[in-house]
Amino acid sequence: MRAVVYSENGPSSAMRLTERPVPKPGPGEVLVRLVRAGVNPTDWKVRAGLSATLTTPEATPGQDGAGVVEEIGEGVTTHVVGQPVWLFMVQHGQAWGTAAEYVTVPAHKAVELAAGASYDLGASLGVPAMTAHRALTSGTVERVAPESFSGLTILVHGGAGAVGNAAIQLAVWAGATVITTVSSAEKAALAKAAGAHHIVNYREAGLDKLDHLGKAIREIAPDGVDQIVEVAPAVNNDLDRAVIAKRGTIAIYANNGGDELTLPLRATFSLNLRYQFIQLYGIEEAQIQAAAHDVAAAVAAGALGVGPERGVPLHHYRLEETAAAHDAVEAGAVGKVLIDLE
Structure with a gap:
């Protein structure tokens, strides 16, 4: 799979596109094939070392994304293969984020994306x-x-x-x-x-x-x-x-x-x-789960949306343009910056 990685904290130029094996989901995890990744201020701040210091040989940026469940790990009963999901806080607690074609996450961080909701919307939820x-x-x-x-x-x-x-x-x-x-x-x-x-x-x-x-x-x-x-x-x-x-x-x-x-x-x-x-x-797990539940309910009700008609202009970048996407967010882009993975 293609993935963006960085080996040291620094400017956006520290990131590079590379090939990595598709990961296998462990117990309690799901493997997600990403369609969109969202870019947030926290992503460039983590990469730059302003809010976290790299402690692994490599890392892939990205907390938010949306895609399709491809494989289910042992013990997971809440998801099915082929299910559209949106992801949150992916890089928190692990080195691998959403600027990649596939990612494994704990099952509770993959929330069902309501029928009719776009992957653009799914990747825009998470942190904001x-x-x-x-x-x-x-x-x-x-x-x-x-x-x-x-x-x-x-x-x-x-x-x-x-x-x-x-x-x-x-x-x-x-x-x-x-x-x-x-x-x-x-x-x-x-x-x-x-x-x-x-x-x-x-x-x-x-x-x-x-x-x-x-x-x-x-x-x-x-x-x-x-x-x-x-x-x-x-x-x-x-x-x-x-x-x-x-x-x-x-x-x-x-x-x-x-x-x-x-x-x-x-x-x-x-x-x-x-x-x-x-x-x-840093908030409690019960508050995280309440937020995921209520945000998902708002999406299902059509109460949350993106695009200029909902006040959120969208800015699309290819995976190989992840550095430019980070730079756009750091420069204060109005709307939502997204990385297209298919």
């Missing part, structure tokens, strides 16, 4: 959708399902990003009123396509000032927002405290705009806030 799920369930609601967020208002910062888009789609499906912030008219169009009810472009005249932006959000949600999905806490924390309702939750999944967060303690005490910091690879 499951991170969005955890961000949404960090407050008073434990599962994302129809009407589970009825009556709640959610603020999603960066609604045109992959996690932000997934958070919008999931929250709308669950019955929430969704407000999102964006930085351009083009990103506003993507957030609208994702289903956001209210879109605030903070680059518009006057809205780059904290008081004006906070006022614009408070006009939409006079009692404050119940939960915030936060991508840039160092930049947005004063705004977040100004617009969140008492006893609300700020769920933080990234550090865009700064690596340090400073907050006034007494003013924050009075709001009885909950700050929930999220890294997908």
Whole structure:
């Protein structure tokens, strides 16, 4: 099989295309023939050594993907050969990820892809959708399902990003009123396509000032927002405290705009806030499985989608172009970067 590998942490040029034997699934595993692989910021950061150091002679990048079950390992009763599946957190816990024609994974990391769902969508779930799920369930609601967020208002910062888009789609499906912030008219169009009810472009005249932006959000949600999905806490924390309702939750999944967060303690005490910091690879197994279940249910219901009509432009690369795909994500490509494997 063809696979992309790297033997040391470094720039995208450290990766090379090579031939490797098709792996055999061990006990509790399935072998998947990949059709698409998704590329996320975590992939280039792991490869570059920013969030993990290579401990094996070689590694293949990629956490997310979609394809077909080709072989079943001993003890697996949950899958059948020929079953379409989407994969999550593949390179976490093993050296071999999804930038290859075949990969073996523990069976629970291969989730059935609903009939009619595309491999493009399947490869776009994983990290973004499951991170969005955890961000949404960090407050008073434990599962994302129809009407589970009825009556709640959610603020999603960066609604045109992959996690932000997934958070919008999931929250709308669950019955929430969704407000999102964006930085351009083009990103506003993507957030609208994702289903956001209210879109605030903070680059518009006057809205780059904290008081004006906070006022614009408070006009939409006079009692404050119940939960915030936060991508840039160092930049947005004063705004977040100004617009969140008492006893609300700020769920933080990234550090865009700064690596340090400073907050006034007494003013924050009075709001009885909950700050929930999220890294997908460190949450409990029960939360991972809940996310996989709820994301799969949303896909089956048609509530999650990709493509420009759902606010997620797609960028396709061939396997031999994996370095360019990584570079595109690192450069901030808007939408979803995918690697085509057939």
